Amino acid sequence: MKCALVTGASRGIGRAIAQQLSQDLNLHILINYASNKAAAEETLSLIQQAGGTGELMHFDVKDGAAVKAAVENWYTNNPEGIIHVLVNNAGITKDNLFPWVTEEDWDAVLNTSLKGMYNCTQAIIQRMLRQRSGRIINIASLSGLKGVPGQTNYSAAKGGMIAATKALSQEIAKRNITVNAIAPGFIESDMTSELDMNELKRMVPANRFGKVEEVAYLASFLASDKAAYITGEVININGGIYA
Template sequence: MKCAIITGGSRGIGRAICIKLAEEKNYHILINYTSNETAAKETLAKVEELGSTGEILKFDVGNAEETQKVLSEWQDNNPKAIVEVIVNNAGITRDGLFMWMPSEDWNSVINTSLNGFYNVTNFFIQKLLRNKYGRIINMVSVSGVKGTAGQTNYSAAKGALVGVTKALAQEVAKRNITVNAVAPGFIKTDMTQDFNEDELKAMIPANRFGEAEEVADLVAFLASKKSSYITGEIININGGIYS
């Protein structure tokens, strides 16, 4: 059984990625979520509607012990399963000006995005290397590439993932494992629902917010065999806002 794991897969871009990979029917879809079980079940139902298979894994990617425990139990229960695709999508925002930012807001954002990447990817990396095949896709952000005022913590977390992507890509390329990052701009999701779209789209050359499905199309390409000579790349998908 070949599998793809999507962290933060219950809603938004994560859900769109689960659905897109399910459409292609190459993988059993592992949908990770932390708190919204209803949303995770809805995503699984959509995956199954498409004739694909999947399951839900509840753990907080930022909690090393919990991640290790849940993934180890899953692996023990599915000894023949091989995870080929890892999409590190889980992330949170705690926006605010740096001068007033409590350490808790700094640490929680970095822990989820950056340590979450380590906890999940490190669990699978030796298996990918033995298998001599893999696709690791890190969801970053325009904030991690150019920096965004009011998001020093999020920009730091995503900027660190940019560095990780470039470094790890060089370590594992010989084993047919690619590591790339996707950097969305303003995409219509729960995370951006409070933004003033009319005001912000004036800044975007494409004059609109992106759709989660458009990001999912790019991720699905990077998760496929078609992208085998692309690695260590940060691909912006933002309607030209940062070009």
């Protein structure tokens, strides 16, 4: 059973990626969620309605022990299972100008995106190395490349994720494992629902926000055999706002 583990898959970009990987690559989807079980169940229902398969995997990416325990438990119960694709998507924002960013908000944002990527990748990397195949896709952000005022913590987290992508890709490429990052700009999702879309889209050459499905199409390509020679890349998907 070939599987994809998608963190933060209960909604938004994570949900769209989970659905697309199921549809395009016929992967069994491990739908990670931290707290919103109902939304995760909705993701699973959408996958099943489209003829795919999946299951919920509950853990908080910030908690390394919980991640390891959940993954090890899954492998114990699925000895023939292979996690071929890992999508490190889980992330949060706690926006504020730097002088007012609390240590708690700094840690929460970095521990979710950056430490979460470490925890989840560590949990599956040894088996990927042994099976000599795999795809790791890190969902970064425009913020990690350009830097966005009011998002110093988020920019730091996503910038670290991008640098780690480039380094790790070189370590494990010989085992046929690719590591790439996707850097979305303004995407219509829960995370951007409070932004002034009409005002911000004027900054975007494409004159619109992107759709979660458009990010999912790219993730699906990177997870496929068609992208086997692409690794260490950071691919922008931002309507031309930054290149």
